[in-house]
Amino acid sequence: MTMAAASSTRDRIVSAAAKLFYAEGIRAVSVDAVAEAAGVTKRTLYYHFDSKDDLIAAYLDGRDQPNLQLFQKWFAETEGDVATKVEGIFRNLARAARHPKWKGCGFLRTSAELANMPGHPAMRIAAAHKKKFENWLHQRLETEGIDGADVLARQVLLLLDGSFAVVLLHRDPSYMETAGMAAASLITLALSSR
Amino acid sequence: MTMAAASSTRDRIVSAAAKLFYAEGIRAVSVDAVAEAAGVTKRTLYYHFDSKDDLIAAYLDGRDQPNLQLFQKWFAETEGDVATKVEGIFRNLARAARHPKWKGCGFLRTSAELANMPGHPAMRIAAAHKKKFENWLHQRLETEGIDGADVLARQVLLLLDGSFAVVLLHRDPSYMETAGMAAASLITLALSSR
DNA sequence: GTCTATAAGCCGATAGAC
DNA sequence: GTCTATCGGCTTATAGAC
Numbered sequence: 001m002t003m004a005a006a007s008s009t010r011d012r013i014v015s016a017a018a019k020l021f022y023a024e025g026i027r028a029v030s031v032d033a034v035a036e037a038a039g040v041t042k043r044t045l046y047y048h049f050d051s052k053d054d055l056i057a058a059y060l061d062g063r064d065q066p067n068l069q070l071f072q073k074w075f076a077e078t079e080g081d082v083a084t085k086v087e088g089i090f091r092n093l094a095r096a097a098r099h100p101k102w103k104g105c106g107f108l109r110t111s112a113e114l115a116n117m118p119g120h121p122a123m124r125i126a127a128a129h130k131k132k133f134e135n136w137l138h139q140r141l142e143t144e145g146i147d148g149a150d151v152l153a154r155q156v157l158l159l160l161d162g163s164f165a166v167v168l169l170h171r172d173p174s175y176m177e178t179a180g181m182a183a184a185s186l187i188t189l190a191l192s193s194r
Numbered sequence: 195m196t197m198a199a200a201s202s203t204r205d206r207i208v209s210a211a212a213k214l215f216y217a218e219g220i221r222a223v224s225v226d227a228v229a230e231a232a233g234v235t236k237r238t239l240y241y242h243f244d245s246k247d248d249l250i251a252a253y254l255d256g257r258d259q260p261n262l263q264l265f266q267k268w269f270a271e272t273e274g275d276v277a278t279k280v281e282g283i284f285r286n287l288a289r290a291a292r293h294p295k296w297k298g299c300g301f302l303r304t305s306a307e308l309a310n311m312p313g314h315p316a317m318r319i320a321a322a323h324k325k326k327f328e329n330w331l332h333q334r335l336e337t338e339g340i341d342g343a344d345v346l347a348r349q350v351l352l353l354l355d356g357s358f359a360v361v362l363l364h365r366d367p368s369y370m371e372t373a374g375m376a377a378a379s380l381i382t383l384a385l386s387s388r
Numbered sequence: 389g390t391c392t393a394t395a396a397g398c399c400g401a402t403a404g405a406c
Numbered sequence: 407g408t409c410t411a412t413c414g415g416c417t418t419a420t421a422g423a424c
Contacts, residue, residue, distance in 0.1 A: 009389080024310045027221040031418060044390050046419065103309045111363045112306035115297045116218045118365065127363050154369060155376040159349075162356025169305045169321050171312065175348060182349040182380060189383065203407080225400060236401080238408050246400065 010048045013038040017059045022106045026056055026113050056110065057121040063106055064129045071133060075140070082144050083187035086137075086156060090163065090180025097173035104168035108161060133157065146190045156183045204242045207232040211253045216300045220250055220307050250304065251315040257300055258323045265327060269334070276338050277381035280331070280350060284357065284374025291367040298362035302355060327351065340384045350377045 016038035020029045031052050035042045049055045071089055078088025096102060103109070107126040114120045134157045141149035163179040210232035214223045225246050229236045243249045265283055272282025290296060297303070301320040308314045328351045335343035357373040 025221070025307055027219070027307070028310065030416075032416085041391060042419080043392080043421095047389060052418065104306065108359050108363070109306040109309060112298065112303040112359075113219055113221070115303060115362055116222065123363070130360070130363060151372060151375070154372045155353075158353055158356035158360055158369065158373045158376065160356070161359045162352035162354070165302050165306075165355045165359050166324070166352055168309055169302070169317070169324060175352065178345055178348045179352045181345070182352065182376075185383065186376060186379060189379065224398075226398080235409060237403095237410080240401065241407060 009038075009040060009044065013040060013045055013048060013055070014058050014062050017055050018062060018106075021056065021059050021110075022103060023101070026110055031055070053120065053122070056114075057125055060107060060110060060122050060125045060129070064125065064132075067107075067129070068132055068136070072136065081191070082140060083184040083191065085140075086187060087180040087184040090160070090176050090183065093160075093163070094167075094173040094176035094180075097167050097176060105161070105164040108164055109168075130157065130161070133160075141187070141190075144191065145194055146187075147194070148190065152186060152190055155186055159183050203232075203234060203238065207234065207239055207242060207249070208252050208256050211249050212256060212300075215250065215253050215304075216297060217295070220304055225249070247314065247316070250308075251319055254301060254304060254316050254319045254323070258319065258326075261301075261323070262326055262330070266330065275385070276334060277378040277385065279334075280381060281374040281378040284354070284370050284377065287354075287357070288361075288367040288370035288374075291361050291370060299355070299358040302358055303362075324351065324355070327354075335381070335384075338385065339388055340381075341388070342384065346380060346384055349380055353377050 013034065017029075017034045020034055020037060031045060032042060034055065035045045038045070045055070049058065074089045074092040075085050078085045078091075080088075107129050110122055111126045114123055117123065134153050137156055138150050138153035141152055146152060159179040159182055163176040166175045167173050207228065211223075211228045214228055214231060225239060226236060228249065229239045232239070239249070243252065268283045268286040269279050272279045272285075274282075301323050304316055305320045308317055311317065328347050331350055332344050332347035335346055340346060353373040353376055357370040360369045361367050
């Protein structure tokens, strides 16, 4: 069926774009390179996407749910109180960052590249992604009866995104464990004053 | 004198590059654009710099000391204990981030763009810059007799760089004040257990 | 929906004159 | 040290056939 084939082609293009954009950066990767990696011609790519900007947005949109679910899985499978479970996210992230292909957070790196285009569709997708994580964490902390769970969720997010940036710069994943300790300290402090 | 003229021309090129690279991103700005903004021809630019990569490194190198001194000034002119003085850095940064031309941290944005070139000269300059800030803060905290001042300095750095990334994404400088509160909490906690 | 072919222009970098 | 002029290649995007 033509529709099914179209959908599958589109997926292959997004998948190839995701691999290249994440590995090399958005502006460093040409539309030609994405088309070739996907095994289609440029004309086919432009049939499925209006522009390169449209393709960038599709790349980030495809990473939204998988990334969120990974964080939630790491939280869920860590045993202990909520501070320990949050610290588990940082520990797992440090492990992931030791993989040679790790290149930081695709959402943050894209937003850094598109800093001069605040209204870019990809910027809105990235902002919404980070907000979803913050809201999810807010709920987890509020369930524990923590006062100021909203502020605390933001502080953990700041430590998380800070560790993405710093580890990308120094190539030293131990900063992520240090960030996790800080997050656990702040949460424990809040728990102790319930 | 020819030497003096050469030096001044070089400075004008670096200054024009800094303005454009920071405002629009490294890969979004062409060598032609930098030359035109500096009021020289491309041939003159290539007389002073071996390559665009060389120019990028000169841009970041020129921002190293001014940025560090700004942070130190904000720390020095804030009244109070060391936790309050560190929080003063975040408060001043939040004020700076409200300027319409603010586009995050040039060092972090450059490292995000060059993530696929770990050995790039600009990456080493950026990493050294952040390390200098961390070391300076480490000394300030150690002077206060804090145990684990090295870990604490890293956690403040993580909050600082996290706030650069998050504020750039959401365009909401209040995250910087939230990060400053977290930094102050962590420092106060360490002070109380001396 | 996918192809071949190409437009129109910008990219980093260089040649050679003065 | 700065200029004019230009190279070869790559860029996003499109025309038109099937």
